[in-house]
Every structure is written in C-alpha cells, then in structure tokens.
Amino acid sequence: MGKLFTAILPEHKAFIEKQRMFFVGTAPLSAEGHVNLSPKGYDVLRILSPTEVAYLDLTGSGNETSAHVEENGRITFMFIALEGPPLILRLYGKGRVILRGSDEWNHWTPQFEIYPGARQIIVAELHAVKTSCGFSVPYYAYQGDRDTLKQWAVQKGEPGLGEYREEKNSVSMDGLVTTIGQQAAKL
Template sequence: MGKVFDFMHPEHLAFIAKQHIFFVGSAPLDGEGHVNLSPKGHDVLRLLSANEVAYLDLTGSGNETSAHLEENGRITLMFMAVEGPPMILRLYGKGRVVLPGTPEWETLAPQFTMLPGARQIIAIQVEVVKTSCGFSVPYFSYEGERPTLQQWAVQKGEEGLVAYRQEKNTLSMDGLVTTIGQKLSTNTL
C-alpha cells in the first residue's frame, strides 16, 4: 500500500494542488519537547520544483515550526484526500524560515498572494515523498475558507502584528528561540 519516492512525481504535484488543507509537523531533537502539528488553509502553498515546496506562514498564537526548524530543520507536510479516491501523501524534508526583508524573501514572496498577517515563508527541500492508502479518511466537502484569521490581522494592523509577534512568536512552548526571536535579539526586525 505505502510507496516511497525520491521526489514528487507529476501525479503527486496534481494531488497536492487539489487539496484545500495540509498539516505541518515538526519537533525538537531532545525527545522531551512537544511535537507540533498545525493545519494550514488558504492558498498559501507553492510547489516550486519536484523537490521544493514553500508556504506563506500567517501570524498565529505560536511559532513552534520556526523554533524547531532553527534547532534541527526537520519538517513533514501531510496531505489527505477527503474527496475522490483515497490517498495520504507526506513530504519529509529540511525546512528553513525566510523572513521579510531578506534576499530570499525577495525571491520567494512574488510567488504568493500576500495575505494579511503574513509573517514568514517556510521553504522546504523535500527529501522523501511517501504515499499511503488513506482508506480510513472520511469524506468531507469543502465549503470555503474561514475569514477570521485575516480579519484579525487587518484589525491588528502592522504595528499591532509586530507587537503581537514580539510577545507570542519569539519562543516555542519549550523555550526554543524562533527565527523572529533571533532577529529581534539582534535588533534587525
């Protein structure tokens, strides 16, 4: 049932492009910290090549993925069919955080529609692609995106978002420093 690939084949790219939700998993190295699993919606994922993906990361109440990527780079993205034929597809790789104002941001940002609250881009070099059956995943129908996060970001405004990130997005729940936290400590954000 499960198959492993070195890169995303055209059928994988087509499957990913149809999904309205994906999940991001990361964890600290020590085995004692918390494993993080975050759902992502909106049109934030870009397929850059057969071994590269990136997503626009919106401001949220935590920034665990950034802290874990700073510590060890490990990341997994999971997609699952909730309509049509069953399938689960996972991308395993090494990720990095790309902040606004950096040369890499200037390269990647034009690939995205900048949504309110955009705080960073997570770029991933895909090392392994794994598919599995997805036979137990139930059917769901897509009704649309929730506007709540973007409305919240607009209401906060840019200054409010910067203050919120300083308060909530500089450390992981395990005390690991995020990329935003590192940038703040050098007074360049």
C-alpha cells in the same frame, strides 16, 4: 499500499494542488519537547520543483514550526484526500525560515498572494515523498475558507502584528528561540 519516492511526481503534484488544507509537522530534538502538528488553509503552498516546496506562513498564536526548523531543520507535510479516491501523501525534508523584510523575502514573495498577517515563508528541500492508502479517512465537503485570521490581522495592523509576533512568536512552548526571536535579539 504505501510507496516511497525521492521526489514529487506529476500525479503527486496534481493531488497536492487540489487540496484545500495540509498539515505541517515538526519536533524538537529533546525527547521532553512537544511534537507540533499545524493545519494550514488558504492557497499558501507552492511546489517549486520536484524536490522543493514553500509555504506562506501566517501569524498565529505560536511559532513552533520556526523554532523546530531553526533547531534541527526536520519538517513533514501531510496531505489527505477528503474527497475522491483515498490517499495520504507526505513530504519529508529540511526546512528553513524566510522572514519579512529580508532580501530573501523579496525574492520569494512573487510566488505568493500575500495575505494579511503573513509572517514568514517556510522553504523545504525534500528528501522523500511517501504515499499511503488513506482508506479510513472520512469524506468531508469543502464549504469555504474562514476569513477570521485575515480580519484579525487587518484589525491589528502591521505595527500591532509586529508587537504580537515579538511577544507570542519569539520563543516556542519548549523554550526554543524562533527565527523571529533571533531577529528581535539582534535589534
């Protein structure tokens, strides 16, 4: 049923590129901390090599992924087949956060369409790729992307988004400082 690989194979890449949604999982080192599982939509993920992926992270109500990646680097991506043959594919790696306005941001942004509300890019070096059956995952039909986040970001504007990020995205729910929080502390 499940198989373990050290890199993304061509058939994994083809599967990932067909998915319209994926999930990102991270966790703090503390046993008391909260495991975070975050769904991602839009065309924001890029496979850079068989062992490196990146995604454009959009402004949201929390920023747990950044806090956890800053603390320990661990990150997991999960893709599930909601149409066609069943499959679950996970990518395991060590992540890092690239903030808006940095030299690295300017290096990475040509890889992406920059959506309103883009706040950071998460890059992950992979050490494992695992497939599993997905036999119990139900079928769902894609009906389209929601424009709600894009509209919200446009309405807030860049100054408003900056204030929002500083207020809501600087510290995780467990009290860990995010990359945005670290940058704000330096200013």
